[in-house]
Amino acid sequence: MGEDAFRVERLRADPAVTAMLERICDITTMGFAAVARVTDTQWIACQVVDRIEFGLEAGDELALKTTICDEIRQSGQAVIIDTVSGNPDWRTHPTPILYGFESYISFPIRLPDGAFFGTLCAIDPQPRPIGTPAVALLFERFAAEIGALLA
Numbered sequence: 001m002g003e004d005a006f007r008v009e010r011l012r013a014d015p016a017v018t019a020m021l022e023r024i025c026d027i028t029t030m031g032f033a034a035v036a037r038v039t040d041t042q043w044i045a046c047q048v049v050d051r052i053e054f055g056l057e058a059g060d061e062l063a064l065k066t067t068i069c070d071e072i073r074q075s076g077q078a079v080i081i082d083t084v085s086g087n088p089d090w091r092t093h094p095t096p097i098l099y100g101f102e103s104y105i106s107f108p109i110r111l112p113d114g115a116f117f118g119t120l121c122a123i124d125p126q127p128r129p130i131g132t133p134a135v136a137l138l139f140e141r142f143a144a145e146i147g148a149l150l151a
Helices: 003-012 015-028 068-075 094-099 133-149
Strands: 032-038 043-050 079-081 103-110 116-124
Touching (some): 003 032, 003 043, 015 032, 015 043, 015 116, 032 068, 068 079, 068 116, 103 133
Antiparallel strands (some): 032 043, 032 116, 079 103, 103 116
């Protein structure tokens, strides 16, 4: 098993990651949270909490170019959207339309050496008030903790 596959499997089985995803859903009231491995060719769910029957499980893949996570991989910047339909930058973006979400948040996960690994993300079909410093800090902290687990 290669190092990348080992990291994906390690996250899939880690109860600390499960606890983080559950906490994200509890605090934000968003129904789906995930850790995804994102490369220049692949998006794969390492671990998920799905309370809205979005339908993804750990190990599932999405077409990379249909994800905002690919844009985060390229920019290195977090994305936070309280209300897609009310945001002129996002309301016509194909990803929320394709997957049917109204709120979205995703932060980059970096390895201890600074290399991009993937994203910590959450979605919900309803608008959620996630554009707050407290939520951003929560995601930033959890993304850093997940990156440290991969050392």
